[in-house]
Amino acid sequence: MMPEIVALLADLEAAGYIAEPSTATALYLARATQKPLLVEGDAGVGKTELAKVLAQLCGTELIRLQCYEGLDVQTALYEWDYPRQMLRLRIADGRGEDATALEARLFSREYLLERPLLRAITHRGGPAVLLIDEIDRADDGFEAFLLELLSDFQVTIPELGTIKAEHPPYVLLTSNRTRELGDALRRRCLYLYLDHPTFEREVRIIRARCPDAGGRLPEQIARFMQSLRARTLVKPPGVAETLDFTRALRLLRQDSLDADVVSQTLGCLLKDRCDLEAFSPADVAALVASSREAPS
Amino acid sequence: MIGGTPASRPLQRGVTGELAPALARFGGTLRASGIGATVRDEIDAIQALKLIDRDDRDEVRTALRIALKIPREAWAAYDRLFSSFWTGADLVEPPELPPPPAPQERRDQPRLLSWDPVRRRLSEPDEDAERPGGTREGTRPAASPQALLRRKAFDASAWTAQEMAAMERLLARLAHRLATCRSRRWVPAVGSPAGGRLDPRRSYRRAVATGGEMLRFARRERAVDEPRLVFLCDTSGSMDAHARFLLMFVLALRRAARRAELFAFNTELVDLGRDVVPGKIRLTLDRIAARVPDWSGGTRLGESLAAFASRHLPRLGGRRTIVVVLSDGLDRGDPAVLAAAVRRIRARVRRLVWLNPLLGDPRYEPVARGMAAALPFIDCFAPAHNLESLERLLPQLVV
Numbered sequence: 215m216m217p218e219i220v221a222l223l224a225d226l227e228a229a230g231y232i233a234e235p236s237t238a239t240a241l242y243l244a245r246a247t248q249k250p251l252l253v254e255g256d257a258g259v260g261k262t263e264l265a266k267v268l269a270q271l272c273g274t275e276l277i278r279l280q281c282y283e284g285l286d287v288q289t290a291l292y293e294w295d296y297p298r299q300m301l302r303l304r305i306a307d308g309r310g311e312d313a314t315a316l317e318a319r320l321f322s323r324e325y326l327l328e329r330p331l332l333r334a335i336t337h338r339g340g341p342a343v344l345l346i347d348e349i350d351r352a353d354d355g356f357e358a359f360l361l362e363l364l365s366d367f368q369v370t371i372p373e374l375g376t377i378k379a380e381h382p383p384y385v386l387l388t389s390n391r392t393r394e395l396g397d398a399l400r401r402r403c404l405y406l407y408l409d410h411p412t413f414e415r416e417v418r419i420i421r422a423r424c425p426d427a428g429g430r431l432p433e434q435i436a437r438f439m440q441s442l443r444a445r446t447l448v449k450p451p452g453v454a455e456t457l458d459f460t461r462a463l464r465l466l467r468q469d470s471l472d473a474d475v476v477s478q479t480l481g482c483l484l485k486d487r488c489d490l491e492a493f494s495p496a497d498v499a500a501l502v503a504s505s506r507e508a509p510s
Numbered sequence: 511m512i513g514g515t516p517a518s519r520p521l522q523r524g525v526t527g528e529l530a531p532a533l534a535r536f537g538g539t540l541r542a543s544g545i546g547a548t549v550r551d552e553i554d555a556i557q558a559l560k561l562i563d564r565d566d567r568d569e570v571r572t573a574l575r576i577a578l579k580i581p582r583e584a585w586a587a588y589d590r591l592f593s594s595f596w597t598g599a600d601l602v603e604p605p606e607l608p609p610p611p612a613p614q615e616r617r618d619q620p621r622l623l624s625w626d627p628v629r630r631r632l633s634e635p636d637e638d639a640e641r642p643g644g645t646r647e648g649t650r651p652a653a654s655p656q657a658l659l660r661r662k663a664f665d666a667s668a669w670t671a672q673e674m675a676a677m678e679r680l681l682a683r684l685a686h687r688l689a690t691c692r693s694r695r696w697v698p699a700v701g702s703p704a705g706g707r708l709d710p711r712r713s714y715r716r717a718v719a720t721g722g723e724m725l726r727f728a729r730r731e732r733a734v735d736e737p738r739l740v741f742l743c744d745t746s747g748s749m750d751a752h753a754r755f756l757l758m759f760v761l762a763l764r765r766a767a768r769r770a771e772l773f774a775f776n777t778e779l780v781d782l783g784r785d786v787v788p789g790k791i792r793l794t795l796d797r798i799a800a801r802v803p804d805w806s807g808g809t810r811l812g813e814s815l816a817a818f819a820s821r822h823l824p825r826l827g828g829r830r831t832i833v834v835v836l837s838d839g840l841d842r843g844d845p846a847v848l849a850a851a852v853r854r855i856r857a858r859v860r861r862l863v864w865l866n867p868l869l870g871d872p873r874y875e876p877v878a879r880g881m882a883a884a885l886p887f888i889d890c891f892a893p894a895h896n897l898e899s900l901e902r903l904l905p906q907l908v909v
Binding site: 219235236239242247249254282283284293297391392393394401403404405407448488 | 546557582695710824828853
């Protein structure tokens with residue numbers, strides 16, 4: 215393995231993100247080739263968290279653009295501050311200022327509202343981390359617009375001219391696959407698919423994130439989660455759910471899995487009525503019992 | 511991975527000049543197995559390989575997977591192909607590079623290319639337009655399923671001109687009503703509507719013409735967003751008499767509703783979205799007949815709907831999706847599979863409509879095991895045996 219990847223893996227772990235080697239490889243390649251990284255995976259496997267940790271490691275700002283249906287260029291890129299411009303105009307009117315100077319002033323950066331995408335491009339002092347979250351929720355028109363921005367990292371504002379990024383940001387896009395992304399966008403990125411963690415990794419995640427869960431609890435929870443995910447569920451629980459569950463058990467002062475307590479806190483893990491109905495108390499008890507057994 | 515011969519490990523020669531042919535070959539192998547990898551991806555892959563430790567098998571495998579953008583579903587196939595690539599197995603038997611699935615698709619491409627403007631002008635755009643292309647290639651069997659369908663679709667005066675016109679009128683009305691659904695997106699309002707939201711950007715621009723005074727405010731309103739219609743059409747033997755009628759209806763509908771998807775199923779599910787040529791119903795029927803295997807064969811209703819739910823539903827499902835199943839519900843499979851699939855579909859869409867031609871018969875009761883299992887999850891269970899029944903269906907397609 216490349217020493218850079220090993221180092222990155224260790225850094226991620228030190229920052230509390232227990233990653234697979236493939237995750238570190240993807241981050242390393244995306245940074246080295248200056249390409250956006252498209253991260254896909256089930257809900258709660260740590261896609262957004264990855265961007266946060268990356269920003270923390272780079273010691274830079276995380277600029278986040280949450281996508282939603284109806285997201286437009288004015289909320290994503292830039293907008294002129296019209297009310298302020300109008301006020302300035304009225305003031306100038308009373309004073310009788312020079313028109314040319316006033317015009318230049320009104321359409322300067324001072325009156326430009328920078329939205330996340332422009333902010334990521336104009337970021338000073340090193341590249342920022344730009345997280346474009348849940349890109350699948352934006353409509354395809356926005357996706358096409360993004361395509362242009364992500365390839366050149368420059369924006370043309372008619373009144374100001376073209377602004378080019380001094381330091382192209384590290385871009386992470388996440389998608390929950392509620393909609394198939396366009397091929398053009400996918401091809402422009404590197405692609406990382408985050409799977410649910412393996413047993414060993416999940417134990418380490420629980421230990422890293424919930425240090426007060428001591429003894430055998432992390433192993434038991436991880437084993438319980440693995441057997442839960444082995445079932446066919448409408449919404450398989452992710453790492454986020456595991457951590458919620460662990461915290462809930464700690465709040466209830468539990469040191470090991472108990473069938474009754476698990477039944478009562480199952481809502482931390484299964485967030486679909488059909489999934490909850492599929493587990494009878496006897497089912498849960500059997501799963502808990504097998505999770506409590508020490509590995510042979 | 512120590513001590514292999516260079517020939518068996520194509521990646522380890524370390525120079526770009528020799529990585530390129532190796533990767534081009536690997537890309538070709540991937541494409542031949544149905545995993546899309548473009549030249550651009552291969553360039554990304556070369557860049558990635560230059561950055562990593564090329565002696566580490568797992569690292570090369572991961573890096574190529576990332577750079578070639580292999581989707582999760584294709585990982586198993588990718589891993590298999592990568593193993594033979596790594597060991598150089600694909601070097602030993604180059605003649606086997608294009609495996610069997612590819613020719614089927616390739617055969618269709620020249621047909622599409624032959625659609626140049628000149629030929630379209632020379633021949634009328636009806637069923638004869640495609641015939642020379644088909645015979646010239648000589649690849650299709652003489653008694654092709656498309657010939658079969660053509661006969662079926664137009665014998666016994668199944669569609670008179672009057673009926674066709676009636677359907678067109680019907681669908682035009684539907685199109686009009688589909689266009690009343692609003693999305694969350696804001697677009698500039700045309701004219702001066704009372705509602706909506708003020709649009710400062712455009713208001714200020716207008717004010718320029720009146721010396722900076724805002725006399726007319728510009729507004730924005732919600733964009734019009736049609737619901738997405740997804741049709742799943744049963745083409746098994748028991749549906750034979752009805753399938754062509756329903757397909758015609760769906761194809762005509764595609765002219766009215768832009769966002770309509772079409773799938774056919776009997777023993778397996780086929781996505782027909784790309785075979786539909788707007789405005790050319792006969793040509794489309796021909797293409798569809800060629801694409802659907804085992805036309806008039808048996809049904810595996812449950813498995814087909816389950817395949818739809820897992821493969822296409824994540825992409826097509828949503829608040830504005832209406833799924834219409836055209837089937838008689840006669841299923842050979844396990845009703846539990848069907849019930850589970852129908853439940854999954856219902857959970858992800860706005861409305862689930864089931865059109866059953868048998869329902870047109872007043873004596874019919876939905877007692878077929880499959881139909882009975884699916885019934886609890888269906889919003890609208892309606893007959894579809896003639897135009898009149900379809901007319902009554904239209905309000906169900908507007909949300």
